[in-house]
Amino acid sequence: MKKLATLISAAVVSVSFSATVMAQDTIAMVVSTLNNPFFVTMKEGAEAKAKTLGYKLIVLDSQNDPSKELANIEDLTVRGVKAILINPTDSDAVSNAIRMANRANIPVITLDRGASRGKVVSHIASDNVAGGEMAGQYISDTIGANAKVIQLEGIAGTSAARERGQGFMNAVGKNKMNLLASQPADFDRTKGLNVMENMLAANPDVQAVFAQNDEMALGALRAVQASGKDVLIVGFDGTKDGIAAVNRGILGATIAQQPALIGALGVETADRVLKGLPVEKNIAVPLQVITKS
Numbered sequence: 001m002k003k004l005a006t007l008i009s010a011a012v013v014s015v016s017f018s019a020t021v022m023a024q025d026t027i028a029m030v031v032s033t034l035n036n037p038f039f040v041t042m043k044e045g046a047e048a049k050a051k052t053l054g055y056k057l058i059v060l061d062s063q064n065d066p067s068k069e070l071a072n073i074e075d076l077t078v079r080g081v082k083a084i085l086i087n088p089t090d091s092d093a094v095s096n097a098i099r100m101a102n103r104a105n106i107p108v109i110t111l112d113r114g115a116s117r118g119k120v121v122s123h124i125a126s127d128n129v130a131g132g133e134m135a136g137q138y139i140s141d142t143i144g145a146n147a148k149v150i151q152l153e154g155i156a157g158t159s160a161a162r163e164r165g166q167g168f169m170n171a172v173g174k175n176k177m178n179l180l181a182s183q184p185a186d187f188d189r190t191k192g193l194n195v196m197e198n199m200l201a202a203n204p205d206v207q208a209v210f211a212q213n214d215e216m217a218l219g220a221l222r223a224v225q226a227s228g229k230d231v232l233i234v235g236f237d238g239t240k241d242g243i244a245a246v247n248r249g250i251l252g253a254t255i256a257q258q259p260a261l262i263g264a265l266g267v268e269t270a271d272r273v274l275k276g277l278p279v280e281k282n283i284a285v286p287l288q289v290i291t292k293s
Contacts, residue, residue, distance in 0.1 A: 025055055026058060027050065027056075027057055027058075027082055027084070027274075028057070028081040029046050029059045029084075029085040030073065030085070031043060031087050032088060033063055034061045035063075035064075037215075038213065038215075038257070042112070042260065042262050042263040045259060045264040049267040060075070066089050066093035069086075069097050073086075073097040073101055076101075077101060082106065082270075083106060083270035083273060084101050084106055084107070084108050085109045085263075085266040086111065086115075087112050088159075091115055091157060091159045092157055094110075098115050098118025099118045101118075109121055109269050109273075111125065112160060112257075113160050121269075121279060124265050124269065124285065125284070126262075126284065129163045129170070131167060131236060132210075135164075135210045135253070136169075136170070136210065137171050139252075140175035143208050143232060145175070147177045147207050148180055148206050149172065149179055149206070149207065149208045149209065149210060150179075150181050150210075151211075152182075152195060152210070152211040153165055153183060155186050161184075161212055164236060180199075180205075181202065181203055185211075187212070187213045187215055187216060188219070190219060192217065192223075193223050194219075195219075196222075196224065200224070200229065200231075208234070209224075209231060214235035214237045214238070214242030214245075214254055218235070218242065218251070221250060232252040233251055233252055234254065234255070235253070235255070237256070237257050238257055238258070242254040247293065252291070253290060253291045254289075256287060256290045257285065257287060258286070261285055
């Protein structure tokens, strides 16, 4: 009986030790939505890097819902993950989730979209302001002076929408373009289609559209094709669908991010943090204008 008790005790210790080791090797990624090719590619980049570095990666989908996002973070604090990569649904609303992770002493790294409050060890993203300016400059260079333009905005409250819009408006002012209208379509293809249909009806003389992501650009493209108008459309993100549309000559251009690299850098940064190595507060990922080759 004494020998059996000793064996049971050893087994319990072994299980406890194994669970601790697993927790040490586990990091998490919380994505605003996996119903968007850009974030799917970001996830894939993170998964590949986690495999290379020997981490177990948990990926949770917030379904564009801040309350779901908060529940995801709460779940991860209970699981005892060692670092959290988060792509916020909303830069303001995510603050409560980040503070929850802060209280649990779990380092947080934001991807693509920043957070208004809470302690974040590093933010990894493209320069969205520069990207918006690149889109506006491309439109001006292509259409010429006094171009009549429309903007499709992303989800209000996200840093990506705010910064891309800021950059585009910088280009509008610099190049003396005429902004006919600017409305949100929430980074969504179907909403991009519906909003663009209404905006085309209200602004029949529009010459170009800047959509703050490729999904909205592709929705706008369907609306433009149905109208029979000749309108230049520029997207943002450089997704597979967006680049394919550019190469077919039906989308004017896309400002290409590198989502897989953003995900991979997130995991690399988490690895450095967990090893006690210094990391940059802001890590910029290069952008480029993709046009038909």
